[in-house]
């Protein structure tokens with residue numbers, strides 16, 4: 236437990252270190268239609284109230300009530316019809332009414348809307364029992380939801396479809412958002428070949444990390460630049476680092492070449508290219524072989540080669556950094572606990588281990604299991620150091636990165 240706590244702190248601490256060295260992106264004005272997945276860089280206020288006019292929230296009749304007569308069934312003469320988008324244009328006289336549709340504009344003089352199921356239409360009159368008139372809840376008054384000038388979205392909010400719809404409904408057309416960081420990546424390994432290559436020779440493999448990184452970046456709306464597959468030799472790696480340093484990428488990611496082997500050259504060439512190391516090695520798996528630093532103005536992540544490690548470290552480290560650069564609030568991944576659905580034996584227990592998990596809620600409790608190969612994980616199971624067997628029913632920590 237103590238080990239787990241230490242390791243956990245280490246991961247959170249590493250993220251805090253990363254956040255400290257970030258320089259926030261500048262901002263730009265964009266049309267609302269391009270705002271999905273962007274981060275607001277200023278709070279946005281309503282240009283007009285919502286609703287913009289007194290509107291009916293039922294299909295039925297709007298009436299101008301008369302006062303004083305006490306008959307149990309009241310009668311109003313129908314003088315027109317108000318579909319949504321076509322106002323009546325006149326004052327509704329006392330004792331009269333109009334058919335009105337949901338979203339229709341309540342005319343001046345209209346004091347109450349009666350849903351059609353609560354009254355009858357007979358010979359051009361609306362007949363309504365007096366007892367049906369106890370509530371007056373079917374008119375939404377101008378500005379009842381939002382007044383002009385109200386703050387609709389604060390600064391540092393990741394804009395979802397609902398936010399954009401909300402902003403549009405209050406007359407906002409443009410929004411100030413953080414400029415998107417451009418992320419460059421390259422994959423190192425003399426054994427790697429492009430995905431379109433056929434006839435692989437013995438020992439060669441497809442650089443699946445190239446596609447993985449492109450997809451992960453696309454899925455969070457980040458533009459990327461692929462610097463290619465770089466063989467494990469000094470000159471190729473140095474050239475690649477120097478090209479990336481000269482380019483406009485804000486963040487650079489490499490995969491592979493991070494181990495202690497003879498051909499693992501990433502750290503050396505990063506330093507030769509003028510890189511500044513901030514940390515290597517996280518006290519967790521994956522993450523034992525990882526590097527973070529700066530190369531000129533570019534942030535650099537050296538990720539290890541195994542694809543599962545790339546995906547996990549991308550989610551745990553790169554995603555929070557990419558959003559933090561854009562000024563998103565609450566960048567630390569959320570954690571909770573869940574009951575294990577099955578036993579998990581592990582081969583070694585020297586470090587905290589992150590495994591792809593699927594979290595499910597049943598009967599008010601959280602359960603978690605290892606994700607199948609074709610399943611999308613929705614959390615990481617954090618298997619603490621110092622334990623070789625995790626039993627079904629045991630409570631474990633999970634990270635919702």
Ligand SMILES: Nc1nc2c(c(=O)[nH]1)N[C@H]1C(S)=C(S)[C@@H](COP(=O)(O)OP(=O)(O)OC[C@H]3O[C@@H](n4cnc5c(N)ncnc54)[C@H](O)[C@@H]3O)O[C@H]1N2
Pocket residue numbers: 422423424426427440441442443444445490491492493494495496499521523524538539540541542544
């Ligand atoms: N003696 C030790 N060996 C290793 C240690 C250690 O502590 N002592 N650490 C292990 C750990 S942990 C990791 S993680 C890896 C780190 O390896 P590298 O970053 O050097 O990665 P590579 O050796 O280049 O590749 C590992 C594995 O992944 C495949 N790979 C690499 N790139 C791609 C790609 N773009 N697409 C698909 N697959 C890729 C590669 O072919 C290897 O099979 O080191 C351990 N070793």
Ligand code: MOO
Pocket residue numbers: 519520521522523524525539541544
């Ligand atoms: O760095 Mo390795 O990815 O710990 O497993």
